[in-house]
Amino acid sequence: MAEPIAVEGIVRESLPYAQYRVEIDGQRQVVAHTPGGPGRNYVRVLIGDRVRLELSPKDLGRGRIVAVIK
Amino acid sequence: MRAANALVAEVLAELATMVAPGVTTRDLDQAAEKLVRDGGAEPAFKGYRGYPSTLCASVNDQVVHGIPSNRALHEGDIISLDMGVRLNGFFGDSAVTVPVGKVSEEASTLLRVTQESLEKGIAQVKLGGRVSDIGHAIQQHVEAHGFSVVREFVGHGIGAALHEEPQIANYGEPGRGPRLAEGMTLAIEPMVNIGRPAVKVLGDGWTAVTKDGSLSAHFEHTVAVTKTGPLVLTRRGVPASAA
Numbered sequence: 001m002a003e004p005i006a007v008e009g010i011v012r013e014s015l016p017y018a019q020y021r022v023e024i025d026g027q028r029q030v031v032a033h034t035p036g037g038p039g040r041n042y043v044r045v046l047i048g049d050r051v052r053l054e055l056s057p058k059d060l061g062r063g064r065i066v067a068v069i070k
Numbered sequence: 071m072r073a074a075n076a077l078v079a080e081v082l083a084e085l086a087t088m089v090a091p092g093v094t095t096r097d098l099d100q101a102a103e104k105l106v107r108d109g110g111a112e113p114a115f116k117g118y119r120g121y122p123s124t125l126c127a128s129v130n131d132q133v134v135h136g137i138p139s140n141r142a143l144h145e146g147d148i149i150s151l152d153m154g155v156r157l158n159g160f161f162g163d164s165a166v167t168v169p170v171g172k173v174s175e176e177a178s179t180l181l182r183v184t185q186e187s188l189e190k191g192i193a194q195v196k197l198g199g200r201v202s203d204i205g206h207a208i209q210q211h212v213e214a215h216g217f218s219v220v221r222e223f224v225g226h227g228i229g230a231a232l233h234e235e236p237q238i239a240n241y242g243e244p245g246r247g248p249r250l251a252e253g254m255t256l257a258i259e260p261m262v263n264i265g266r267p268a269v270k271v272l273g274d275g276w277t278a279v280t281k282d283g284s285l286s287a288h289f290e291h292t293v294a295v296t297k298t299g300p301l302v303l304t305r306r307g308v309p310a311s312a313a
Contacts, residue, residue: 001115001126001154001163002134002223002259002288003233060222060271 004055008069011049020045020065022053030055032063071229071255074111074162075292075303078155081105083306085125085153086168091145095127098151099138106155114154114161114232121276126152126165133220133261133269133278133286145171148181150288152259154232161232163257164304165290176264177285180217184262184287187211191240191258195293195300201236201247208260209241220261220286222269223278228257228292250295255303259290 009024015031022032032053034045045051045068053063084105085098103124106113113124121135128136128150129143136150143149152165167181187208194203204225212219225238236248240260263269265284272279280286294301 001118001121001152001232002261002290003226003237005222005224005239006237055222059275060269 004060006052006054006066007063008050008052011045011047011051014045014047020051022051022063022065024053030061030063032065034065071160071162071292071294072303074155074157074160075164076162077106077109077111077157078153078162078164078292079304079306081109081155082151082153082164082166082304085151086166089143089149089151089168089170091171092142094140094142095125095129095136095138095149096140098127099123099125102151102153106153109155109157111155111157114156114163118232124153126150128152128277128286128288130285131280131283133263133280134223134288135276135278137274137276143170146173146177148173148177148285148287150286152288152290156232159230161228161230162304163228163232163290163292165259165288167287167289179215180262180264180285180287183212183215183217184260185289187240187260187262188258188289188291191260192291192293192300192302195250195256195258195295197250197252197295197297199250200245201238201250202242203244204256204258205239205242206244208258212240212260212262218263218265218267220263220267220269220278223259223261225257225259225290227254229255252295252297254295255292256295257290257292259288261286261288
C-alpha cells in the first residue's frame, strides 16, 4: 500500500485558524495546519519559512506542518 | 519477513488467476481475505487508518487504494491488486497490475513498462547505494517511454510496521537520501500514468485516480537489502524459510 508523500514546501500565506498556504514543488499549493493542541509547543511559522509537511491521505490538498527547516 | 512476503506472493498469484470479465472487485477481496487467513496471517490493510478491506483493487484510471465494491470487471480493463499481510509480527506487501481479458496495445505497454521500471528500481538496491537511486532509475525508464510517474504516493520501509522509514519516491535525483544497509526491507512501488502525473483522491477518502482520466498501473515488491544485492521477498519461489 502506497504511503502519501511527506514533502518540503515554502509558506506563502498565513490563513485564519493557524493554517497556512504552502507551496510545494514550486507549483502545487496546499493548506496546512500546525500541530497545535494541549501539551504542544506553539509552532511559530512565518511567511517564507521552509517547512516539512505530511499530506493527508484523505485529501492531498491538505497537510500538517511537522517541522520548520532552518 | 520471508514467510509474510511469500504468502503475499502466493495470494496475489491466486487472485490474478481469478481476474476475468464479470468478476467484481469484492469477489477478489473476499477471496483475498480467506486466503490470507487460511495462511495463518491477518490482512494488513484492513483497519489501517480506517481502510475497510483486505485488498486494494484499482481499476483503469484508479491509481491506488481502490476500495473493493460491486464493480464488475470488463474485458479490456486493467486492475491493480495491492495487498499486505501481517504474519508472526512482520509485514509483507506487494502489488501487481493485470489485464482483464484482451486489453489495448497501449494498456499492455503501460503494464510492461511499469513492471520493467520496478525491476530497474530493484536493481539499484545494493549496499552503499542511496534510496533516491531507486526512484531515479524508475523515473528514467518510465519517462523514456513517454509515461509519467505519480508523485503524491511513495514506497516505504516495511518490517514490524506496514509503513516505516524511509519513504521511497519514484522520481528524483540520484545520490540522495539514506544509504542502503544490509537487512533493510523496502517496499518499492512505482505508480505510472499514461497521461499526466497528477492524481486526486475521491470522496471516499481513499481511491486515488488520475486527474486526466488516463490509465494507471502499479507494481510493488518488498525487497531486502543483502550483501549480494537485492532479495525480492515477494517474488514467487523465494523460499519462505529462514530469517
